[in-house]
Amino acid sequence: MLVLGIETATPQVGVAIGGHEGIIASFHTTRDRRHAETLAPAIRFLCEQAQMKLSQIGLVAVDVGPGLFTGLRVGLATAKSIAHACRVPMIGVSSLDLTAFPARFSDRLIVSTVDARRGEIFYATYRRAPGGIQLMSPPAVDQPTDVAAQLMATGAETLIVGDGAERYAEVLGDVRGAEIGREGLRHPNAGALVELAHARALREEFVSPSEIAPMYLRAPDARINWQQRERS
């Protein structure tokens, strides 16, 4: 089964196509917040170079976040529309899973991060498991100093990956036994998305497009106009 993977949770746009034989084609670009402009041409380019048509896709995998809200929505709207038009199922994978997956050959505690802006990071922790990674603590959003304090308390050897770790390298790198993973471990990887989704698809863990929802981890910024509410 051919899997199309779409990843737009960070300033990066990533797309990949793969199947039983592994990743056939992948493309990543990091032009800040140009998801909507880049994504569709990237998918077209990928299909052309892989000499295939979107109608051959059997599954659409998408990064559901956490990450940049608008980026996520562009990725999800695109992925759902393709899945719907191709009448194929979907699989959603967390951006933190995708950032941690390439670090799976380390025996250290893996802390996967995504820059949440406004002085916070999205993060989750993982351990190496046979064939991949295992989630140890669920995705959360916190200030880097608080995450550093938690890591300090565990006393574990840690590998901290993702653009959140890079941005707050001074805070997180100070934790005893911690190392910041940089190039290659900076953004969620679309190839990892296709690999993880393909494995899950074989176990029939797919859903319909309507069951895929972004993982925002933050309530929308909105202030209730109490004055107006009281009057009405």
Added chain:
Amino acid sequence: MTTILGIETSCDETAAAVVDDGRDVRSSIVSSQVDLHARYGGVVPEIAGRAHEALITPVVAEALVEAGAADSDIDVVAATCGPGLVGSLLVGVAAAKALALVWDVPYIGINHHEAHLYAALLDEHDAEVQFPLVTLLVSGGHTMLISFEGHGRYRLLGATRDDAAGEAFDKVARYLGLGYPGGPVIDRLASEGDPTAVPLTRAMLDDGYDFSFSGIKTAVINWVRAHPEVTAADVAASFQACVTDVLTHKARKAAHELSAAGICLAGGVAANSALRERTLDICMEDGINAYLPSRAMCTDNAAMIAATAWYRLASDGPSDLDGGADPNLRIDFLN
């Protein structure tokens, strides 16, 4: 025949429609988020973006089903690419480009304001539309008097110098404690009120084509403060009559000066009963055509996007797949 799927997500409505040849509306689905935003007293961009993401696929699916259109029937996919809330616009643009990619058909990005101008021309089968038309584009965000000289040819005659007409409706409704949005509730209340109850000066601004509504709004508020016994219905009727008088007076004057073939209403305020009646009366008296969009086509919808796409495709061709959204997109006026 060209069948176009239109998508509109510029503000707080998620909409999709299937339209043949810019005129025949086969389906028009609008999923409103008004209830989501009502308690905040206005549209919250992040809430709107989240709702668009959740609704876009089911709304598009429903538009296709209701039109009885197979995927292979769609020749073009169009989406609003501005102006509007960027986080909302991008959801529709992304969905439209994805569908165009799968179906291997052109994508075209459409200006939301231009599409409002075309809403009144939907379902106009009888004859070729006669130009020029004087168009009043009146909504919560804009008030413009436009000379619609031909397809894709617009000249700006005048605009509001402060509040948009719809904004004034919202603010007056809010002051009276009538809730949001203000247009429909003022329209309803006004039918029970006396339009001469509150004396309001018609702000004509030296008789040019510009408008000013903030003074009318302030005059209303001051009057209510000084006369707390006045009923909300009388205030609504007086305010609505004043705004209608100013809008139609300028449109009529422009129609005379330009020897226009008709007057056309566009935008959310075009759904207002008094404005529609007065416009019809004027056109009847002056022997020119009146183009009033159906009420459903006044507010944001995707049928007008699909219709405009048909005209734009003929004149400009499709958009590139790497097109994004422009929250400040303007109509390309001749002047």
